[in-house]
Amino acid sequence: MLSQTPDNRSPAVVSNYSNTHRQFKALMKTQLQALITQSVAALQQRDDLPQALNLDIQIERTRDKSHGDFACNIALMLAKQAKCKPRDLAQKIVDALPASDLVNKVEIAGPGFINFFMAEGAQRAVIKQIHESGEAFGHSTIGQGKRVQVEFVSANPTGPLHVGHGRGAAYGATVADLLAAAGFKVHREYYVNDAGRQMNILAASTWLRYLEGCGEAITFPSNGYKGQYIYDIAAELQQTHGDALKHSANMVMSDLPPDEVAEQADGSGDKELHIDALVERCKTLLGDEGYKVVFDAALNSILADIREDLLEFGVIYDEWFSENSLVASGAIDRAVGRLKVSGHLYEEKGAWWFRSSDFGDEKDRVVIRENGQATYFASDIAYHMDKLERGFDRVIDVWGADHHGYVPRVKAALEALGDDVDKLDVLLVQFAILYRGGEKAQMSTRSGEFVTLRQLREEVGNDAARFFYVMRKCEQHMDFDLDLAKSQSNDNPVYYIQYAHARVCSVMRQLEEQGLSYQAPDSESLALLDNEHEQTLITTLSRYPEVVEAAALAHEPHQVAYYLRDLANDFHTYYNAHQFIVDDGAVRNARLALISAVRQVVSNGLGLLGVSSPEKM
Numbered sequence: 001m002l003s004q005t006p007d008n009r010s011p012a013v014v015s016n017y018s019n020t021h022r023q024f025k026a027l028m029k030t031q032l033q034a035l036i037t038q039s040v041a042a043l044q045q046r047d048d049l050p051q052a053l054n055l056d057i058q059i060e061r062t063r064d065k066s067h068g069d070f071a072c073n074i075a076l077m078l079a080k081q082a083k084c085k086p087r088d089l090a091q092k093i094v095d096a097l098p099a100s101d102l103v104n105k106v107e108i109a110g111p112g113f114i115n116f117f118m119a120e121g122a123q124r125a126v127i128k129q130i131h132e133s134g135e136a137f138g139h140s141t142i143g144q145g146k147r148v149q150v151e152f153v154s155a156n157p158t159g160p161l162h163v164g165h166g167r168g169a170a171y172g173a174t175v176a177d178l179l180a181a182a183g184f185k186v187h188r189e190y191y192v193n194d195a196g197r198q199m200n201i202l203a204a205s206t207w208l209r210y211l212e213g214c215g216e217a218i219t220f221p222s223n224g225y226k227g228q229y230i231y232d233i234a235a236e237l238q239q240t241h242g243d244a245l246k247h248s249a250n251m252v253m254s255d256l257p258p259d260e261v262a263e264q265a266d267g268s269g270d271k272e273l274h275i276d277a278l279v280e281r282c283k284t285l286l287g288d289e290g291y292k293v294v295f296d297a298a299l300n301s302i303l304a305d306i307r308e309d310l311l312e313f314g315v316i317y318d319e320w321f322s323e324n325s326l327v328a329s330g331a332i333d334r335a336v337g338r339l340k341v342s343g344h345l346y347e348e349k350g351a352w353w354f355r356s357s358d359f360g361d362e363k364d365r366v367v368i369r370e371n372g373q374a375t376y377f378a379s380d381i382a383y384h385m386d387k388l389e390r391g392f393d394r395v396i397d398v399w400g401a402d403h404h405g406y407v408p409r410v411k412a413a414l415e416a417l418g419d420d421v422d423k424l425d426v427l428l429v430q431f432a433i434l435y436r437g438g439e440k441a442q443m444s445t446r447s448g449e450f451v452t453l454r455q456l457r458e459e460v461g462n463d464a465a466r467f468f469y470v471m472r473k474c475e476q477h478m479d480f481d482l483d484l485a486k487s488q489s490n491d492n493p494v495y496y497i498q499y500a501h502a503r504v505c506s507v508m509r510q511l512e513e514q515g516l517s518y519q520a521p522d523s524e525s526l527a528l529l530d531n532e533h534e535q536t537l538i539t540t541l542s543r544y545p546e547v548v549e550a551a552a553l554a555h556e557p558h559q560v561a562y563y564l565r566d567l568a569n570d571f572h573t574y575y576n577a578h579q580f581i582v583d584d585g586a587v588r589n590a591r592l593a594l595i596s597a598v599r600q601v602v603s604n605g606l607g608l609l610g611v612s613s614p615e616k617m
Helices: 028-045 074-082 086-095 120-136 163-181 197-213 228-241 249-253 271-312 323-328 331-341 376-389 401-417 453-460 462-469 482-486 493-513 532-554 558-577 585-608
Strands: 059-061 070-072 103-109 113-118 147-151 185-192 319-322 345-348 351-354 365-368 394-400 424-429 432-436 478-481
Touching (some): 028 059, 028 070, 074 086, 120 532, 120 585, 147 163, 163 185, 197 228, 197 249, 228 271, 271 453, 319 323, 323 331, 323 376, 331 401, 365 376, 376 394, 394 401, 432 482, 478 482, 532 558, 532 585, 558 585
Parallel strands (some): 394 424
Antiparallel strands (some): 351 365
């Protein structure tokens, strides 16, 4: 259980307790914030600063080591409120700073930046913190237990997940895990689109393949689902129900609007009218009970495949939310009713329209069709209304980039309902383009020509897939290079990072083989870590909690991926330059403590990305 600091500590100090170790982890940035907070408070007591201040203390790592380890711009931020020149205010703040063993010296630079040079012992303390905290190192309480729902993937259950869905799965799962590590209470959800036109086309496609299996000569519609998985579901139907669902091809195909095929030279065919008519014919001939058998067979088979695929990919949900449940619960009717009462709907030619143009949308949108059926948009309005009614502090949708035009109309509907639009964040994930042998693979669920997520995982493995998917910002296009993902070289980032973990494990095995033991060193022994490579590694290790927090708040898993590459590079450089199992026991223990800390942080970081940490490679 996470706990706050005792009341007698400075409010700027954030203490983190893991549920197993409950060890205090005083990170340097928060300690510096505490020092500045105390300095400002002292200046206020002496009336050198106003009592009412907008105090937002930002501590940043310096890029140039000659400027110290950390810099703070508080003097520039408060200068106007304090009616004082920034450099003069900076000097006041520095003069009032409490003494601290963590700080070696403080300098004022430029227009009023306060630069902190940390004591060597303060930097090395991170090694002990990592050993004490273990898997919890890097976790924080900044989220304060606020409830966040992350809805991601939510692909229509009309076919297997393809490599494009995989990016949304890896990204959404990692964002959720990062938020959990930052102290938010996260609810992971998959929205199952188990209602609507596409599901009806899926059912009709399955039934037509079933009829073909029964010996009927069917002309398959150009707009039907054509993948091999449809044949497989149809075969299961035939095995279970025999000919019970069979009707003649003539009864099925007669008097339908012509399809949009090459034979219609005059261009009179319409694939949309044709497939919709086929769906209605399917419902008429099968009746409610028979149609439900076919519909459920297709839905349940594909949904089970999606669940299994995601589970094997390390993506686990707290809830699979059914679109049909919105109908059954009356949520769609309630949402539409609220919009009618508020005057945001109007009727035209038998259909009900939402005045989304009043909220900046390019045009108004239909929510109820002329036939009385709710549109997808109506379901989405009800779904988001339901999310907020469940009491989440924030709602995060992870959508494909092709849905960017959908965002403003959903937010417009929530605003029209009187809900807090600021609670909704929509993160758009660009397409992942798969290259094999330098050629782009095609992806189309309808045509059946696509590379499935399962095929990708079988080819490159879960680890490479999960890592490569989050290496870029979600809004950036991604070219997935299969050859690189499978390579065992330093150019492959996931291999390079995992190899750092495996190398440390190898050192520990060598230690055991030589009959030596490892003892956690004290602060005096850690002082022996004084060469440049060791100092670089220690600094990089101390950055990890900041990276996790920043990545969580910005929804940017790639920050962790980049950090791990940097950490692995620093470690491999150290590994190639120094021996760890040396005769001097104190030096040996200190170096082993350092690389063990590296192993722990690599494992923690890879774990957040859904990637394993092998002990041998």
